[in-house]
Amino acid sequence: MKVHRALGPGLLESAYEACLLFELQNRGLQANRQVPLGVEYEGLQIDAGYRLDLVVENRVVVEVKSVEALAPIHSAQLITYLKLSGNPVGLLLNFNVVQLKDGIVRKINHQTFTSGDELIVRRSPPSSPSSPL
DSSP: HHHHHHHOSSSSSHHHHHHHHHHHHHHTTTTTEEEEEEEEETEEEEEEEEEEEEETTTTTEEEEEEEESSHHHHHHHHHHHHHHHHHHHEEEEEOSSSSGGGGGEEETTSSSSOOOOOOOOOOOOOOOOOOOO
């Protein structure tokens, strides 16, 4: 990804998050950063200050990490965010790796899909050749 190649590993998550948002929006995708996530428990609305790092096209939650290694709790956290937000797909991106492909995990929220559903991602054609995110 362009952001990882440009910045390299070892920075704070907020730096990667801001640059990734910039790249997604530059490619014509609707993306928002630090989206509030409410929690509901038995009808009680709880504002606990949870935030989704990035939400792309109102369907994909991106959880940005910069840790030595992804742990099972990181995947569990993403699945919880998917369930609470109702979004169908999540990406866990750990930027603290030599090659970003080694830090990507995709999760599906099976509660949001039925057998006929499909995920459609719209991309605007680039105005000039550019490298992938």
